[in-house]
Amino acid sequence: MSAPTEIPDVVAGALDLSRQRGFITSTRHETGRLLAALAASREGTLAELGTGCGVGSAWLSSGAPKGSRIVTAELDPSLAEEVQRLFADVENVDVVAGDWSTLEQYAPFSLLFVDVREVMETIDVIADLLEPGGIAVLDDFVPSTDWPPIVDGHVDSVREQWLTDERFTAVEMLIDRDASLIIATRR
C-alpha cells in the first residue's frame, strides 16, 4: 500500500467518534481514499446510504469539488444527531436522520456509496437513483477467485448480479486481503 499516512481533519473527527462509540464498521482508509478520488471527478449530488459515524461522508467531502453536495442517511437517530454535530461546520454535507429511502428526493446522484447491506441487494432501486454516468460503490465483499463468486460454499448471487447487469459497467477491486468492493458505473 502506498498512500500518505495523513488523513484529512474531517475524517479524523469521524474516526474519533467511531472510537468513542465503539463503532467497528466504519469505512477503512483504503476505501475512504478511493471514495475521495472518485468524488473528485463528480459534480452535483453525491449520496451515502448508512452514515455510521460519518467516516465515508468525511472522505467524500474531502475529495468532492466546490459546488457539489453530499447527502447521507442514518437510521439510528442518536448516531445521526452526533454526526450532524460533527459536520455542523462542513458546508457541503447534509446528514439526514431516517431510513436510506428518505434520500430518494435528492436523486439522481452522480455517486452513491451504498453501505446498507439490504440495499445492495436491490439493484433496480440503485439503478434508478443514479444519473447516466453515475457511480455506485458497494463495500464489504469477501474476496473470491471463483466465477461465479463463492463465499462459504454458496454462490454470492448479489455480487454476480452487480458484475453482470447490463445497465452497469462494473468491476470488483481488492481493497485488502480480506475485503473487496464493487464500482459500478451507470450506462
Ligand SMILES: C[S@@+](CC[C@H](N)C(=O)[O-])C[C@H]1O[C@@H](n2cnc3c(N)ncnc32)[C@H](O)[C@@H]1O
Ligand atoms: C456499515 S455502517 C456504515 C458505515 C459508514 N458508511 C462509514 O463510511 O463509516 C452501516 C450503517 O447503516 C445504518 N443503517 C442500517 N439500516 C439502515 C437503513 N435502512 N437506512 C439508513 N441507515 C441504515 C446502520 O445504523 C449503520 O450505522
